[in-house]
Amino acid sequence: MSAPPYSYSYIFKYIIIGDMGVGKSCLLHQFTEKKFMSDCPHTIGVEFGTRIIDVCGQKIKLQIWDTAGQERFRAVTRSYYRGAAGALMVYDTTRRTTYNHLSSWLTDTRNLTNPSTVIFLIGNKSDLKDQRDVAYEEAKQFADENGLMFVEASAKTGDNVEEAFVETAKKIFQCIQDGRLDLNATESGVQHKPSQPGRQTLTDQSPKPSCSC
């Protein structure tokens, strides 16, 4: 019997963070719906999105928590960092202040997640070329210095959006295979669900060590 289309072997928990108005919800919407929401309203508290992707032949369900950017919501969204396997940290390439705040977002992320959490830096709004306020090279250097993955993307055109979400998942999957991410650890942000969609308990079954990607 073939598995139903919604079955998946792993759940990865992601968070999306960054200043308000950088396009966090739009990136999520572009990734889950493949559409650009031009009049995307602000997020109050947290919102949630999900999509199943294929990484190295494994179906992985991404559970993505999209957080509010306004400073006053940070105290209440911090509890959602816990147990994230991936953190997408977003700034707006056309507003330098959003880039300048990255170290504060990074500190929060490092303090509240695991050492194995994959942090991916996204410079959004790359389509607005003539309004650029942060050079690619500068952000790339920041990413390299802090050991972050990095792309410039556009939630509007969809450019590099898929890549950011999927590359993060690949890196997490690699960590599982390398044994750097312990599936049995609580708050690893990863759940293994061998062909049993909807199950909520963690299993102690190890993943198949075969990835060619």
Place this chain on the structure above:
Amino acid sequence: MTIVEDNANIENDIGQGDFYDTEVLKFDRAVYDEERIKKKEEIERCLQNNPYDDGLIDKLRQFAKSAGGLIDDEIRKRAWPLLLALRPEDVDTSDDTTDYKSHVEYSQVVLDVNRAIRRFPPGIPYAQRVAMQDQLIRLILRVITKYPQLKYYQGYHDVAITFLLVVGENTSFHMLEKLSTHHLKHFMEATLEKTSELLEYVYVLLDYLHPELCAYISKVDVGTMFCLPWYLTWYSHTLAQYEHVVRLYDYFLASNPFIPLYLIPAIILHRQDRIFATECELSALHQELSQLPEDLPFDQLLQQADEFLIKYPPENIQKEAHIRRLNK
């Protein structure tokens, strides 16, 4: 759908219209059945009374709370200010010409208002929408400039725009001034601490009303994030249909300020079958709980909220909510 019918009058309406003189923005031409027509006539008769007659506000409160609320925006425009004991002559009708660009929250408010396009009537002419966005920015900054202790929060503009659409800029300012210093004051504190504590009431109430449902939701510690936007914006951020938003505002303006909070457990209880059918897992429950279907029986749920308020008054559950919060 009709916006302001006579576009030629837009310029005259923008900026100065308040209380009895602006065209009312309509999102949908309301379908009038006999009962609604009858109720509207009754309210209109009532509104002809002296605004200083104490009985008038009581009667308006009853109309606002009974089925269908205040029927349409023509009535709301006149009744809403009175529900907050605001009379026509209390409204300063002079144009606000202050330059707010140097206000510390200016750019945040502009960004939020620019993203609030969804809240304007569909099909609104571009020029009119831009003019109203300017009004909205000015309106918000006017309140937080006059009351520097009140901090702007994302979602406050969802509340402000609801008033702007119904009663115009100047009346909105006076209504918001009253609400921001009373009903919304905890939302406007420096942190969300007090708001989070108030949201714990939801669990205390649920535990009284349906312990099994409360236990189910509490098991995975789903928290109160799912209803934070409901409470902070009086549901206007989440509800897609304008008619539902203004109907809720009718009730809230006529009620104890705790009603928007007590409505949350009423909604959860009403949706209990869906919630029990959802896997007891954090993300699944968060997603299900954060749904606010447009076909909810709002009249009935609002009345339940009032019943809960009588049966479990805030002063009785405050302590329990505080303890719950400390235990987290």
